[in-house]
Amino acid sequence: MRQTWRWFGPTDRVSLSDIRQAGAQGVVTALHHVPAGMVWTRDEIAERQRQVAGPPDRPTGLTWDVVESLPVSEAIKTQTGPWREHLTAYEQSLENLAHAGISTICYNFMPVLDWTRTDLAWRVSHGGTAMRFDLIDFAAFDLHLLARPGAEADYHHETKEAARARFEMMGKDARQQLASNVLAGLPGSAERWTLDTVREQLAAYGSMDTAVLRRHHVDFLGHIVPLCERLGLRMCCHPDDPPFPLLGLPRIMSTSDDYAALFDAVDSPAAGMTLCTGSLGARPDNECAAMVRRFGPKIHFLHLRNVTRDTETVPCSFFEDEHLAGQTDMVAVIAAVLEEEARRKREGRADWEIPMRPDHGQDILDDLGRCGQPGYPAIGRLKGLAELRGVMTALSAGAPSFGLEPGVRREAVHDPG
Template identity: 50%
Template sequence: MLPTMRWFGPTDPTSLADLRQAGCVGVVTALHHLPVGAVWPVAEIQAHQQLIEADNATHSPLYWAVVESLPVHEDIKKGKPTRDELIANYQQSLRHLAACGVHTVCYNFMPVLDWSRTDLRYELPDGSRALRFVWQDFALFDLCILQRPGAAADYEPAVAAAARAQFARLTPAEARGLTDTILLGLPGAEESFQLAGFQAMLDEYKEVDAATLREHLHYFLRAVGPVAAEVGVRLCIHPDDPPFPLLGLPRVVSTEADLADLLAAYDHPANGLTFCTGSLGVRPDNDLAGMVRRFGPRIHFAHLRSTRREANPRNFYEADHLAGDVDMYAVVRALVEEELRREAAGEEVTTLPLRPDHGHQLLSDLNTNQITYPGYSAIGRLRGLAELRGLELGIRRSLAAG
């Protein structure tokens, strides 16, 4: 498997040298400075590649292996009249990326919010810090801070009552902190969402239920899939995170049935998956290793991390990469077996890029003044990548031994 890490560009405190020294060969990155919906020009793509490859003559080479993400504009998700023009822009960006030699493109179809957490500094028993999601805290935000119309119907009465009681004890600073955490925005984005006007963004989805959002996703796939196939791009959708509806917004990339449905919408290898064990693993009904075996030929990218569900199954935190509820051994073994199948079949692309996802804050990253995007500090991801590479090596040796 191809070891990679995400890099947010020249302002990222985790440098390309850090990635190289952590054992990466590929870089997962994007043109974060360009507005969503714009065409990615060839010149901009090449300039980013030159940044990544600047030290290749004197150091271990790095290259841009995966785009994460080429974002899908909200008007496409909502099915607005502007969607065809925006899809045409997306198609052109795919052509430009392929022309520059970048052939794996990750994206998601989550309305409004990307991944959501309620705590960005949850302290673990060893003193390191992790990301956490607490259903009651999210209910508190929804019911008492945002005061979304109709929100009460989305929460169990006991959870809603407890959230309101908790809100009565909350300080203004705590309320602001929770709001800022939930409205963090896209990884790599310059700004988070603001509470003022956020409800209006949700209102844009009033007529979009799960069936409608799924229809809009399939429309998008049937339009961009043939272009991706023509130019040799492997599209890989990222699952919903968390994998259940939030804020009255539907989510349609959460279960095995969802994945099967979207792969069938444009049934071609160009239409594939980012297999995120952390997102899918939050749901106990997702059989992760079995899903790798069943969807293996359509998996183009792997995010490997583990989450631990709590007493309320909608509560979870980011566990160590080899701990939590994800059977990482079974998942990595299934991924290695898929690579071996590709090699035996003589397929052109046999190697899966993997990246360790959402590392803990630990060691000197706990005390640094550098601001990293939550989950993307250097040392926690280095530890995760080292563990995953060791696990893969052990699996390959055991399979070779028979």
């Protein structure tokens, strides 16, 4: 597994020097300042590569390994307005990335909002902070701040009553903070959402259902996959986050069956998966290690993080736990990935080593005063990468030779004694 780190460019409070010191081998980044639907030019791509590499007299030793993300515009998702022009721009961007030697491109097909959280700095027991999705807070936002028509029908009576009571307890500042948290959108993106722009985007989706959005996704890949095959590019779709419907919008990449349906419709090595254990782990019916085994050849990129759910229902509230805590068996996931890499290596696949990154992280120690990108602290991710690297090293060194079954290893990792 190639160890990478997400970097948001020169304005990121976590520097390339920090990333190198953390032990990462490569960088995951994007041209965040370029709006969706516009071309990523060769000059802009080359400039970002130069930034990652560092000056000739002080090279970082890092390379730009994965694009995250080349955003798919709302026009393409809805097939409205200038969507064909946006699609042409997307194809040109892919050609320019291939010219620069970058072959792994992460994207998502979530309508309107990217990952959604109601609290970006929720206090956890050890004193640090984590990101949290609270279903009651989200319902309060949807019903009382956004005031979305038809929202009442999407929530159980108990949830609506709890949301009303919580909203009434919030002061003006708390309500503004909740709206800001929910509308944070794509990390590092040039786009900034407001309540009014979200209402406009929701109107653009109208009554679109899951079948239509899934068809638009297949259409999108139908246009770009032949180009990707010719250029040797690997597209990898990130799951919905959280993996259940929000704001009355369809979600089409939330479960194992969703990915199976996509790969049945678009059967190409160029159409693959970003396996995000945090996004998928917010549903109790998603077993991430089993998904690695099911979709191994299609996995082009890995996001490794963990969540703890408040309930075993869908939807549910959850918070982003430590990388080896939470409810996803991270040891089993990494073991399955290492098995997949070994299989690829035996087959002679050039892409046998799968890039991974420690996704998100809790703000701890000096992170708490750094005011960095929400979810992307320096020390919290360093801790996560170190823990994941330890698991990778132990499994690669042959822990089974000590007679340990996977379940025993898992207990040893979590045993507080």
